[in-house]
Amino acid sequence: MEKYLNISNVSIDFPTPxxxxxALDNVxxxxxxxxxxxxxxxxxxxxxTVMNIVGxxxxxxxxxxxxxxxxxxxxxxxxxxxFQNHSLFPWLSCYENVELAxxxxxxxxxxxxxxxxxxxxxxxxxxxxxxxxxxxxxISGGMKQRIGIARxxxxxxxxxxxxxxxxxxxxxxxxxxxxxxMEIQTDLNNTVIMITHDVDEAVLLSDKIIMMxxxxxxxxxxxxxxxxxxxxxRLDLSDDAEYNHYRSEVIHFLHERHARKVA
Amino acid sequence: xxDKIINFLELTGFTWFVPLVKLATGESPTQQLRDxxxxxxxxxxxxxxxxxxxxxxxxxxxxxxGQVPGPVQVWEQAGNLVDExxxxxxxxxxxxxxxxxxxxxxxxxxxxxxxxxxxYTGRETYFDQILTSLWTVFVGFVIASLVAIxxxxxxxxxxxxxxxxxxxxxxxxxxxxxxxxxxxxMVVSAVYxxxxxxxxxxxxxxxxxxxxxxxWPTLIxxxxxxxxxxRDLINVGRVLRLNYLTTVFKIVIPSxxxxxxxxxxxxxxIGWMVLIAAEMLAQNPGLGKFVWDEFQxxxxxxxxxxMVAVLTIGILGFLLDRVMLTMQKFFSYDKNAVIR
Numbered sequence: 001m002e003k004y005l006n007i008s009n010v011s012i013d014f015p016t017p018x019x020x021x022x023a024l025d026n027v028x029x030x031x032x033x034x035x036x037x038x039x040x041x042x043x044x045x046x047x048x049t050v051m052n053i054v055g056x057x058x059x060x061x062x063x064x065x066x067x068x069x070x071x072x073x074x075x076x077x078x079x080x081x082x083f084q085n086h087s088l089f090p091w092l093s094c095y096e097n098v099e100l101a102x103x104x105x106x107x108x109x110x111x112x113x114x115x116x117x118x119x120x121x122x123x124x125x126x127x128x129x130x131x132x133x134x135x136x137x138x139i140s141g142g143m144k145q146r147i148g149i150a151r152x153x154x155x156x157x158x159x160x161x162x163x164x165x166x167x168x169x170x171x172x173x174x175x176x177x178x179x180x181x182m183e184i185q186t187d188l189n190n191t192v193i194m195i196t197h198d199v200d201e202a203v204l205l206s207d208k209i210i211m212m213x214x215x216x217x218x219x220x221x222x223x224x225x226x227x228x229x230x231x232x233x234r235l236d237l238s239d240d241a242e243y244n245h246y247r248s249e250v251i252h253f254l255h256e257r258h259a260r261k262v263a
Numbered sequence: 264x265x266d267k268i269i270n271f272l273e274l275t276g277f278t279w280f281v282p283l284v285k286l287a288t289g290e291s292p293t294q295q296l297r298d299x300x301x302x303x304x305x306x307x308x309x310x311x312x313x314x315x316x317x318x319x320x321x322x323x324x325x326x327x328x329g330q331v332p333g334p335v336q337v338w339e340q341a342g343n344l345v346d347e348x349x350x351x352x353x354x355x356x357x358x359x360x361x362x363x364x365x366x367x368x369x370x371x372x373x374x375x376x377x378x379x380x381x382x383y384t385g386r387e388t389y390f391d392q393i394l395t396s397l398w399t400v401f402v403g404f405v406i407a408s409l410v411a412i413x414x415x416x417x418x419x420x421x422x423x424x425x426x427x428x429x430x431x432x433x434x435x436x437x438x439x440x441x442x443x444x445x446x447x448x449m450v451v452s453a454v455y456x457x458x459x460x461x462x463x464x465x466x467x468x469x470x471x472x473x474x475x476x477x478x479w480p481t482l483i484x485x486x487x488x489x490x491x492x493x494r495d496l497i498n499v500g501r502v503l504r505l506n507y508l509t510t511v512f513k514i515v516i517p518s519x520x521x522x523x524x525x526x527x528x529x530x531x532x533i534g535w536m537v538l539i540a541a542e543m544l545a546q547n548p549g550l551g552k553f554v555w556d557e558f559q560x561x562x563x564x565x566x567x568x569x570m571v572a573v574l575t576i577g578i579l580g581f582l583l584d585r586v587m588l589t590m591q592k593f594f595s596y597d598k599n600a601v602i603r
Contacts, residue, residue, distance in 0.1 A: 057498055075501040087495035091517045091596030100513065104503045135596070155503075 003030035004191060005159055009063035010053055023049050025217035026063070029210060031159075034189040038202040040250060041212030042260045047195045048163055050212075054193060055081050055161050067158060077105045080152035082162040086144040088136040094147045095132040098122060101151045122154040123147070125184055142173035146180070153184070162194040166201065175234065178204060186231060199254070203246045204232060211253045214260060221258055224249055275589045279303055332567040337574070340567035348388035355383045387548050393575065396549030399466055400538045400583075403473025404531055410474075411481035411530070412523060416515060418482075419489025436479040440472050440537040444544050447471050465547040472541040477534035481526035488522025489515055517596065524591035531587055535580045550576055
């Protein structure tokens with residue numbers, strides 16, 4: 001059956017002075033509409049590369065990505081990306097950062113009034129209305145990432161790609177943003193691919209966890225379906241046997257079966 | 264109102280005056296006086312020491328034009344130059360008055376008479392020369408910027424173009440204005456031929472020499488600024504499928520503004536230095552020609568007058584840099600960056 005997003009037999013070689021370096025080898029993955037998928041693995045295993053290929057920033061050497069029956073080979077707003085370091089334009093206010101995205105995606109499709117409402121709506125979704133006229137330098141790291149998420153959501157993507165979105169934040173802020181993300185996900189039911197190296201984050205947020213083996217020639221090691229009921233509550237889950245089972249599955253994969261030889 | 268003035272002073276870099284404004288509005292006088300002593304007192308003391316050393320040192324050197332002038336003689340000559348300016352202006356006014364009366368009389372006798380209005384051809388005053396210098400450096404600098412910024416942006420975006428231009432930039436960058444000048448003079452004489460030229464050849468030559476020397480810092484800084492843009496910001500633009508021009512105007516230029524202005528400031532500083540040398544050789548009637556003429560003149564006042572020019576050049580150069588700094592702070596998104 002045709003799935004929503006098909007990553008089929010993707011391999012990528014990077015040229016080096018000593019000949020091509022195979023970073024990914026034969027990665028195949030299908031994702032349903034509305035599914036939240038995490039990709040987890042040790043750093044340098046190529047999980048960001050997978051995301052960059054889906055995002056169209058990299059071209060696969062072999063294989064390809066098919067989204068809703070169409071091949072993907074260049075970046076586009078239907079696969080909005082939330083970058084790890086927020087990547088807001090420092091000279092634009094929060095509102096203007098979202099506005100730039102909305103204006104280029106919905107040019108000719110929305111009236112100026114509709115655009116304004118849509119921008120405000122998305123900023124409200126991440127609870128940032130109070131600071132929308134501030135410059136990125138004037139708000140905290142967590143708030144910047146909220147705006148980064150608002151900007152990506154405002155593109156109305158078919159797939160939302162998140163590259164370690166909370167990796168640069170402290171643990172408490174990270175927990176807040178995860179809760180916000182779950183809340184938004186309940187409303188919008190987006191299709192999401194999130195790169196992470198945080199086991200708790202992966203189990204808490206995902207429907208499916210993709211565990212990658214170590215590079216070179218990294219590929220998918222195991223796929224874990226997380227069948228925890230939604231809405232999930234951080235507090236209830238901390239003592240939940242099922243949750244802890246999933247958690248230990250991932251930890252065993254990362255630190256036993258595919259432990260990094262050199263840390 | 265007060266906050267606005269303070270903001271303006273901080274933007275322009277004249278932080279010296281901030282305590283004065285605060286003092287005038289009656290804000291904690293002791294604190295303001297202490298700030299004032301620190302910010303104004305120390306530089307003032309340094310200036311006084313400098314003037315003292317100059318005074319003592321100058322008296323010990325006797326040249327063929329007499330003793331090297333100290334601060335007092337220089338100050339006198341500065342006054343003389345200002346007086347000469349007013350005298351010359353007065354002459355000019357009287358010349359036009361006489362001419363108007365003469366023409367009016369002519370018309371009274373014969374209403375069809377052809378009257379001639381001749382422009383005044385007295386010599387330039389010191390202030391005319393300052394304005395000529397500023398205008399020349401401005402023209403040369405603007406031409407340089409108009410070339411350097413676009414070329415810098417394009418070569419910053421394209422590695423191929425950058426590696427093509429880089430050797431040329433590196434070779435042309437260290438060339439002295441004195442080396443360019445003969446070539447520029449000859450080329451201008453050959454190419455810029457017109458019966459009724461809008462600008463004098465000396466002006467064109469000086470301005471182009473300024474352009475040739477002030478091109479490089481802006482070009483290099485712009486290219487470096489553009490090529491060091493955060494890759495992720497460019498990737499955001501790719502995800503949004505912005506076209507080349509939108510990317511340049513919405514992402515590339517705003518993020519490299521600080522570097523572009525750093526380049527522009529260096530360029531203007533170099534341009535101003537180069538200009539004086541160019542004016543000496545090209546005989547463009549600005550400060551450079553003033554210095555040269557006084558040197559050739561060799562009167563007992565010449566050295567003092569040259570020193571007035573030297574100080575004027577320094578102060579104007581400082582003010583030009585302040586103008587650029589203010590513009591940099593105004594246009595740059597990062598208002599908190601320390602810019603020196």
